[in-house]
Structure formats: C-alpha cells, structure tokens
Amino acid sequence: MASTSGFKFYHYDPSMVAAVIFIAVFFATTLLHCYQLLRTRAWFMIPLIVGGFFEWIGYIGRAMSSQQSPDWTLGPYIMQTLLLLVAPALFAASIYMELSRIILLVDGESHALIKKKWLTKIFVCGDVASFLIQGGGGGIQASGTPSSLTIGSNLVVGGLFVQLFFFGCFIAVAVHFDVAMHKVPTTRAQSSDVPWRKHLIALYIASVLIMIRSIFRVVEYLQGFSGYLLSHEVYLYIFDALLMFCAIVIFNVVHPSEVVALVEGGKAAKRGWKMERIVGYQQHHRIASSNSGRAFV
Numbered sequence: 543m544a545s546t547s548g549f550k551f552y553h554y555d556p557s558m559v560a561a562v563i564f565i566a567v568f569f570a571t572t573l574l575h576c577y578q579l580l581r582t583r584a585w586f587m588i589p590l591i592v593g594g595f596f597e598w599i600g601y602i603g604r605a606m607s608s609q610q611s612p613d614w615t616l617g618p619y620i621m622q623t624l625l626l627l628v629a630p631a632l633f634a635a636s637i638y639m640e641l642s643r644i645i646l647l648v649d650g651e652s653h654a655l656i657k658k659k660w661l662t663k664i665f666v667c668g669d670v671a672s673f674l675i676q677g678g679g680g681g682i683q684a685s686g687t688p689s690s691l692t693i694g695s696n697l698v699v700g701g702l703f704v705q706l707f708f709f710g711c712f713i714a715v716a717v718h719f720d721v722a723m724h725k726v727p728t729t730r731a732q733s734s735d736v737p738w739r740k741h742l743i744a745l746y747i748a749s750v751l752i753m754i755r756s757i758f759r760v761v762e763y764l765q766g767f768s769g770y771l772l773s774h775e776v777y778l779y780i781f782d783a784l785l786m787f788c789a790i791v792i793f794n795v796v797h798p799s800e801v802v803a804l805v806e807g808g809k810a811a812k813r814g815w816k817m818e819r820i821v822g823y824q825q826h827h828r829i830a831s832s833n834s835g836r837a838f839v
Contacts, residue, residue: 551614552607553773560775561605564783568598571790582799586639593632594790600625601783620684626782627680627698627759630752631673631705633789634712637745637752638665640798641716644745647805648731648738653722655715668708675701695763702760709756713749716742736804744796748789755785 572594579587603621607614642662645651651658679697682690720742723731730736758781762771771777 550767551616551619552611552775553768554775555611556604556608557775558605558608560779560783561601561608564779564787565598565601565605567787568594568601568790571787571794572598574794575790578794578797578799582797582802584797584799584802586643587636587793587798589632590636590790590793593629596625596629596632597783597786597790600629616684620681623684624677624680628673628677630755630786630789631669631676633748633786634705634709634752635666635669636793636798637748638662638669638712640741640745640801641712641719643798643801643805644738644741645719647736647801648723649728650719650723650731653726653728654719661715665708665712668704672701672705672708675704677701691767695766699760699763702756702763706753706756706760709749709753713746713753716745716749737800741796741798741801744792748792751785751789755782758782 572591575587575591575594579585579591600622603618603623603625606618607622610618639662642658645654645658645661654661656664676698679694679699679701681694682697683694731738758771758777762769762777765771
C-alpha cells in the first residue's frame with residue numbers, strides 16, 4: 543500500500559460503488575436544501591448546506607482514492623479526511639440556531655435553561671471551536687509522519703470531545719425546555735397553528751444521529767490507525783455516511799422555514815402589520831416549504 547514516511551493511507555481498497563452512491567445522495571439532498579433556502583430564506587440553514595457540500599465533495603475524494611489503489615496520492619486522502627470529519631459540526635450549527643427560533647416561536651424563553659440571547663452564541667462558539675480543532679488535527683495528520691499522526695490524532699479526539707460536550711449540553715437544554723413546556727405550556731404553544739413540537743422532534747432525531755456518529759469517530763480515533771474500525775470501511779458508511787445522510791434529509795422533509803415564517807409573522811404583528819399581510823407572509827413560506835417537500839419525494 544502507498545504510504546508517506548511509512549504511513550498507510552488506507553488499510554483497504556476504498557469502494558468506488560459506495561463512494562458514488564453517497565456522492566449522489568448527498569448532492570441530491572444538498573441541492574434540494576439550496577432550493578428550499580432560496581424559496582424560504584431560512585438563512586440559518588446555510589451552515590447545514592455547507593456541510594452537505596463537504597459531504598459529497600469528501601466522498602469524491604474517496605472515489606478518487608479508489609481509482610489510485612494501491613498508489614494513493616495525498617490530495618484525495620486529505621479531501622475526504624478533512625471534509626467528512628468536520629461536516630457534522632456545520633449541521634450542528636444550524637440545529638443550535640433552530641432551537642432558539644422554536645423557543646421564540648412559542649414564547650417559551652422563561653422555560654429555557656439558557657436565555658435565547660446566549661443560547662445560540664454559546665453553542666455555536668463551542669461548535670466553531672470543535673470545527674477548528676478537528677480541522678487542524680486532520681490537517682496535521684495528513685503529513686503522515688509518526689509525530690504528526692500522534693499530535694493530529696490527539697487534536698481530532700480533543701475536538702470530538704468538545705463537540706460531544708457541547709452537543710450533550712444542547713440536548714439537555716432542549717429536553718429541559720420540552721419537559722417544562724409540557725408541564726406549563728405557554729398560550730402560544732397550545733395553539734394548533736403552531737406545530738413547534740414536530741420541529742422539536744425532528745431536531746431530537748438529527749441530534750441523536752450526530753451524537754452516535756461523533757461517538758463512533760471518537761472510538762475510531764482512540765483505537766488508532768491500526769484499529770479495527772479504521773481497518774474496515776463498512777463502519778464508516780454505516781455510522782457516518784448513512785447517519786449524516788438521514789440527519790440532513792430530516793430537514794428536507796421537516797424544513798425549519800415553517801418556524802421562521804411563524805416567528806416573523808409574530809414579529810410583524812407586534813410591529814403593527816395588518817393581519818392580511820401577516821397571513822399572506824406565512825402562507826407564502828408554508829407553500830414554499832410544502833413544494834420543496836414534494837420536490838424531494
């Protein structure tokens with residue numbers, strides 16, 4: 543197998559078929575997210591879309607590596623290593639911002655452990671730190687020297703633990719909010735026109751998928767480059783590719799633009815907009831979101 547200073551890029555021949563499948567599916571879901579973004583202007587979904595680009599471009603790197611076996615080159619290896627490693631951190635950033643909007647939607651800030659003013663800032667800052675640490679670690683590893691492998695691996699593990707810590711705290715905040723709302727629901731939360739729980743459930747599912755994937759990556763790196771997980775490609779596709787594809791598709795189907803429309807409608811009412819204008823604004827976003835969902839199906 544090809545190596546740099548004795549470092550083997552892969553312990554197997556990367557599968558072209560698996561890589562092409564996930565290039566196609568991530569490209570499709572990301573393209574749909576781009577369409578939904580332009581139709582609904584839910585701008586906080588931009589990090590998730592960037593993460594989607596990272597995913598399908600990362601699998602292009604794996605497809606390129608499959609054609610180079612056994613004389614792998616460094617470029618495609620770095621591409622797939624870095625992009626697939628940090629993409630979920632971008633998914634998480636959009637998820638953090640959606641929760642703050644759900645809280646605002648139901649007038650539930652009094653039920654939240656962290657005030658909306660700080661909620662997004664705290665978790666997104668933690669996410670950025672995790673992103674930079676993982677990216678830096680992956681870049682150091684790519685040189686392939688024994689010392690860089692050790693340093694890079696430790697940085698990646700550290701970045702993943704930062705991500706797990708902040709994501710665990712985030713899930714705790716979301717669950718606490720949900721339980722508090724169940725015990726003492728706000729007037730707005732009880733309205734049938736505010737389907738906030740549907741979006742919270744979608745947020746839960748995506749969060750659990752990202753947590754499982756991050757735990758898998760921690761175990762993978764702790765085992766080292768000769769470990770069982772890094773020696774068997776199938777686990778990457780089961781516990782990373784498949785889980786992240788499901789996470790991003792969830793937001794195609796239950797698109798957060800509905801939350802944005804309802805929040806903006808509430809703000810408009812406070813600003814004194816006429817009811818006809820508010821209803822028209824909300825209907826426009828609901829129709830756009832519905833059309834996007836049908837396009838996916």
